[in-house]
Amino acid sequence: MNPLTLNPTSFDAAIVDLDGTMVDTLGDFAQALNLMLADLLPGDAPAARLDAAAIERMVGKGSEHLVKSALQHVQGQMGGVDASVRLVDRYEQAYAGYQKHYAGINGRYSTVYPGVVDGLQALQQAGLQLACLTNKPVGFARELLKLKGLEGFFSQVFGGDSFERKKPDPLPLLKTCESLGTVPARTLMVGDSSNDARAARAAGCPVVLVTYGYNHGEPVRDVDADGFVDSLAGLSWEK
Template identity: 70%
Template sequence: MNSISFHPNRFDAAIVDLDGTMVDTLGDFAASLNRMLADLSLPAVEPAAIQRMVGKGSEHLIHSALVHVMAPTEGDAADARARALFERAWERYQHHYLAVNGQHSAVYAGVIDGLKALRAQGLRLACLTNKPTSFAKPLLAEKGLDGFFELVFGGDAFERKKPDPLPLLKTCEALGTAPARTLMVGDSSNDARAARAAGCPVVLVTYGYNHGEPVRAVDADGFVDSLAELAAA
């Protein structure tokens, strides 16, 4: 960790991202996307490629996967065809994701200790993710994380998603806390950019999904290799 102070009096609340921050959900994404693609008679996409697509919401993930598997044969036309197939793809993806949600995912080591530490410091906690709320809440419950959070907001809760600051500002408003006293804990540039624009301090984990880019190159106030480091801080 660097630069940011975790003195208990500095923060009133923390907003915590879900995918890549608390839970490794790459297996759920891969299972759902590849079942969706099979329904559309399209080839599968490899997990390494999926990892680079995660973080901007399910709509972006689905469109990116469609373009990825069609581009080798359809070239520039892949984007247009992906848009044409999107509604069917979205329906099949929802069907499969709800069926597998949590079955191919695992809570990262240190997450429970980190959340307990934040609570022990008197911070109120909210989960804010670009994952649809109907996916996020069952996943938190499945992994035993739901009891830590007063509020859970998915990517469909507000008009815009991270990296737009609106979801963070609305979450701070719902918590009744000032952005400057509300810590954002995430795994990617989406979280950091949203936090910077909203006026929230931000710490990123080093193990998550950052679109295939080095996370330590992101403008953030600190980095942790495990949320358990928040306990030490």
Template identity: 65%
Template sequence: MDFIQPPPQRWQSAIIDLDGTMVDTLGDFDVALNRMLTELGRPALERTTIEHMVGKGSEHLIHSALVHGGLGAEQASAQLPMAYEHYQRHYLSINGAHSAVYPGVLEGLAGLRARGLRLACLTNKPLAFARPLLQAKGLDGFFECVFGGDSFERKKPDPLPLLKTCEALGSAPAQTLMVGDSQNDGLAARAAGCPVALVTYGYNHGEPIEGAPHDRLLDSLADLLLPDAGSGLAH
């Protein structure tokens, strides 16, 4: 699918990722994860290390942190339920306090809504974390629906969450733009049949975003409103 060439009809909807796409939440991950590790008697992690672990859901993040701290994979899996309980408590206590909305996000979301697109937020973050964060950052009003990593049986990069979100929005995948920051978003969009735009500033497990499946790269969500963005978004 060629994102640059406008389709016969304009996009009906857009699905927007949260962490690394709309909000820089690395500070929240840093504080909550290291408080959890301290409580468990495990070594702390540097922020750059955490950045490479973010994006595949809280369970993957916690398991990766425990393994990085010296536990074997089986030991980490055994400790995961208790570690998740600690992590959830710490994360909810600071959710949004160490994070910031990226430049261009408010303009981009407002512009997409003004052009008649229906918007959904789809993230691998647990829904109990995602909803309060969107509200705290003044972003919740842009979205008709919000889905987290625990909303469906599988997470991105599986296409199921995108397909279910398209159903909720009432739009076909081919007319639903996915906007994200990582390979997870690109792979999920490709498998679901959605066009995909990826931001250049987010979290992609330490890999260059250019290597992830995409139709367009964005330096800002506001770039979707530029005349050369194509796809019927700007007019």
């Protein structure tokens, strides 16, 4: 484990990302996206499937971006297939199908990362208020937290459809701080990607990243952050 020692008197609250930070949801994404693709493709079209490695590079910017990226990726794989099979032109149908399928499998193919519960307990014991802020639609986020037994840690939960803009825009962090009654400089952002770090920097929040999440296929330690941990349990506090 790579521990990071923090001074609890420096913070009043923590904002924690969901996908790739608390829960490994690649299995859920894969199931929903591949069911979506099966609905879109005619019966005589070549089978198209997305694997976890491809999906990992697409995650983190909201469901709309995920579905568009998936369609573009599969369209590229299909190459010279009949022009009538234009997945990228069927975004609205694809998005509706993805939402339907994701609602049916949310949480069934995902797991809580090791150390998450211990890390959240440590944040609470340090006296911090906790909010969950994700680009996942808030309804899916609340249900996932409930299914994984994590909802009790958070006084606030916000998703990609809670505000006018998503991370990496700073607006969601600023609105979350406002809801918590804290100032950004005393509100720790805990995430897994450059999306979280860029949003935190722009909002004026200190930011710590986990090393195991989804950073769009890029090395997470290259991201501008205040620290890195291999597990949320690696967040420790000065006595």
